[in-house]
Amino acid sequence: MLIIRLLSNAIKSKLPKMSRPFLPLFIEGEVIKGFGRGSKELGCPTANYPLSVVKTLPEQIEPGVYYGFAKIGGGPVYKMVANIGWCPFYKNEEMSIETHVIHYCGPDFYGEYLKTIIVGYLRAEMNFDSLDKLILAINADIANAITFLDFPDAQKLVNHDFFVSSKLGEK
Template sequence: MTSSRPFDKPIPKSPEKPFPIVTGLCDIVSGFGRGSAELGIPTANIPIEQVPEAARDLEQGVYFGYARIESIKREERTEPRDNHRDVEYNYGKYLEPSNGDFDVLPVVFSIGLNPFYHNKHRTIELHLIHKFTRDFYGAQLKFNILGYIRPELDYATKEALIDDINKDIIIAKRVLQTDEYRYFMEQVM
């Protein structure tokens, strides 16, 4: 499958080594608060130490796969964030099965330092391609990594970053609709 940007990597007809990489259940933690607030593209942040070593060793960049959320029965709590916006850990309590919130969902995500924001530590930030009505910090997420879209880039403007993320989403959705990739949805059930 081809793409239109010069930095995009060719995506094979079906996953090729080292893919697929499958995680266990990972905790959804508070990130920097930029995905929804600044970019309009909410992300679920996963502690990098909770993913398989094969995922931690991947080249920094943008990947795609499938993910599924599980809620956890715990008492809600609030945690302060550096940007002075508190984070509500509700552990997925308000997710709705009727909205498809617990379905296996397509996902596009970055692994890296996010140079536009000058991060000092490597992160994994997943954008589940789905419309959620509530946040779900503290819930758990199982996901697989099926392919690589492009390397991590720095951007001159936030608008350029947003534009490329939206193109990444289009590429991921297109690839994940093929039978050769849909086959791997079962890995995260």
């Protein structure tokens, strides 16, 4: 099963530690309307940053699935999982950051200010031969993110100043 395999490999390699030299990575910006497939096709709504934010990513970032924390406007901090890349299943032409805010049940937040701290890397971006297999992988990514974000290294970032400091564009 995908969840067990990913989780056991990550625990063996102690993946929850900041596993890339550019992590933790702090990203912020206004949420824009995406492709509309997260909620409708995947059952996993996502918040999308504008291309101007995507272009500020470090050069060495690898396309893939990452996990961390997110804050929408002045609300609480949530766990999150994000795909950074081209979403090969959908053949995106531009790189994107699609963030799923775990356990967020509120209304759409287009136009809200989103802050994310990327804590760790789950897996490389990959293509799938069916929508069902993509959904299974997304569910495994969410389950793994929930587990990893409870580790002490990750929990240190929940109350980071980044989430409390106010930015000019923040609503």
